[in-house]
Amino acid sequence: MSAPTLTFVIVGQEDNPIYEVDLAGPKEQQTQYLHQFVLHSSLDAVDEQMWMSKEPHLKVVDRFNGLSVTAFVTAGNTRFLLLHDGRSDDSIRAFFNEVYELYLRVLLNPFHTPTSRISSREFDRKVKLLAKRLLG
Amino acid sequence: MNNRQIIKHSLNIVDRPLSKNRSEVPTVSLSAFAYLFSEYIQYLVDRANSISELEDRLEKVGFEVGIRILELLSYREKVLRRKTDVLDILRFIHGPAWQYLFGKTADDLQQAANADDEYYIRDYDLLVSRYISVPRSYEPFNPGTLAAGIMRGMLDSAGFPARQGGAGPEVTAHFVSHKDRQRPITTFMIKLEPSVMQRQAYLEAAKKG
Numbered sequence: 001m002s003a004p005t006l007t008f009v010i011v012g013q014e015d016n017p018i019y020e021v022d023l024a025g026p027k028e029q030q031t032q033y034l035h036q037f038v039l040h041s042s043l044d045a046v047d048e049q050m051w052m053s054k055e056p057h058l059k060v061v062d063r064f065n066g067l068s069v070t071a072f073v074t075a076g077n078t079r080f081l082l083l084h085d086g087r088s089d090d091s092i093r094a095f096f097n098e099v100y101e102l103y104l105r106v107l108l109n110p111f112h113t114p115t116s117r118i119s120s121r122e123f124d125r126k127v128k129l130l131a132k133r134l135l136g
Numbered sequence: 137m138n139n140r141q142i143i144k145h146s147l148n149i150v151d152r153p154l155s156k157n158r159s160e161v162p163t164v165s166l167s168a169f170a171y172l173f174s175e176y177i178q179y180l181v182d183r184a185n186s187i188s189e190l191e192d193r194l195e196k197v198g199f200e201v202g203i204r205i206l207e208l209l210s211y212r213e214k215v216l217r218r219k220t221d222v223l224d225i226l227r228f229i230h231g232p233a234w235q236y237l238f239g240k241t242a243d244d245l246q247q248a249a250n251a252d253d254e255y256y257i258r259d260y261d262l263l264v265s266r267y268i269s270v271p272r273s274y275e276p277f278n279p280g281t282l283a284a285g286i287m288r289g290m291l292d293s294a295g296f297p298a299r300q301g302g303a304g305p306e307v308t309a310h311f312v313s314h315k316d317r318q319r320p321i322t323t324f325m326i327k328l329e330p331s332v333m334q335r336q337a338y339l340e341a342a343k344k345g
Contacts, residue, residue, distance in 0.1 A: 013293065051220050051339055075210030076203060076293035104211055108204055114293065 005067055006135060007035045007083040008127065010103065012114055013076070015043060019118040023131040038062075039081050042069040046079055057093055072096040076114075078103070087135060095134045102126055170267040177268065177279065187277050195285035202289020209236060222255075222328065222336060225294050229287055230257055237286070238263045253328040257287070262322040280322045287324060296332045 010019040017040075022032065042062035049058050050073050058071045070092050072080040080096055080103075106118055177194070184190040209232055226245060234242040244258035265279040291297070 013295070051335065052342075054220055074207060076207045077295045100211070104207055107207055110200070113200075114203060 005035070005083060005085045006087075006131065007039065008099075008131070009036075009039050009081045009083075010099075010118070011040075011043060011079045011081060013078065014115060015040075016115055017117075018078070018115075019123075019127075021124065021127060023128065023135070035067075035083050038064045038067065039069060039083050042071075042081065043079070045069075046071045046073070046081070050077075050079075057096065059089065072100070074100060074103070076107075078114075084135075091134050095130060098130050098134070099127060102130075166263075173264060173279075173282075174268060187274060190277060191281045194279070194281045195288065198282045198285020198287075199289040199292070202286040202291075203293045204289075205233060205237070205286065206290040206293055209233060220339070222296060222332065225291060225296055226255055226257070226326070229290055233286075233290060234259075237283075253330070253333050255326045255328075257324045257326065259283075259322050259324075265322060278322070280324070283322075284324055287326065291326070291328075297329050 004024045006024040007020070007022050009017055009021075012018050020036070022035070042064075045062040046058065049061055049071075056073050056075075058073065060068045061071045062069045067083055067085055070082050070084065070089075074080075080099060082092060082095070084092070102123060103118075106112055106120065106123055107114075112118075176197075180190050180193050184193060209228075213232075230242045230245045234240065238259075242257050243260050244256070246256050248254035248256065259280075262280050262283060264282050268279040270277055270279070
């Protein structure tokens with residue numbers, strides 16, 4: 001049984017990655033590349049569904065080899081993507097909501113532009129804590 | 137009044153409830169804002185080389201504000217819902233956003249008769265321009281450009297870009313003097329990019345078909 005998969009990416013409006021973290025612990029290079037690739041290619045699927053529904057939570061938007069990608073879109077068209085191996089939808093929703101609030105606080109910083117990466121260690125730490133608490 | 141300055145209250149701005157009762161919402165004093173704004177315009181006048189550059193810089197400031205206002209207000213609404221439709225976002229700007237920024241909703245929202253991608257929002261007495269008087273030599277300048285920038289920020293981050301550069305679909309502010317009113321009405325002309333209209337048409341067709 002392979003290690004649990006859980007990668008979280010925040011993508012801005014220009015499809016630029018703002019924040020990436022591997023929440024299930026470090027992996028070898030190959031899997032990391034694979035995860036990144038799957039996440040970025042699922043952006044197309046997210047784009048399609050984004051304009052169809054008014055809900056910020058989009059359920060699973062893409063599947064690959066047993067891994068699925070769930071997305072959350074904010075009012076400012078920033079996308080949160082989570083690559084996972086079939087976690088419960090509710091816990092993912094809760095996780096996204098909490099990260100949304102954290103992200104909002106970062107965004108309100110006048111020195112942060114919509115295209116800059118989030119490099120704050122506090123943010124990183126809090127996201128990891130949330131993941132441990134809500135996603136197990 | 138205008139919450140443009142984020143003051144450190146005991147409760148962070150994100151945690152503050154969006155209350156219906158206007159008097160409960162913490163506000164910034166109008167005179168403080170007017171002073172800050174007038175100083176800022178003087179600062180810009182010193183540094184800008186032309187009127188259009190002055191307007192550009194003012195608009196950029198508004199743009200940054202607009203991005204954050206959109207996210208903040210959407211977060212604080214009870215039900216989280218995104219805006220996928222042009223009318224949705226325009227109504228949002230005209231209603232809740234204007235209410236939050238200036239204490240009242242904007243006065244008019246209409247679509248241009250001939251062009252599909254042009255919309256007008258009017259405000260009879262724009263708060264930001266109330267205490268700024270423009271001398272003859274700076275005639276085309278309109279301090280409402282700050283509000284125009286805020287609107288463009290909101291439109292842009294919601295995915296309805298109002299192009300930049302060239303003759304633009306941007307959001308521009310115009311003074312229109314009206315005989316019944318003391319102050320000129322500020323009209324914002326919003327022109328959207330063709331990609332937005334294409335997407336709209338595509339979505340309409342998808343919904344029907």
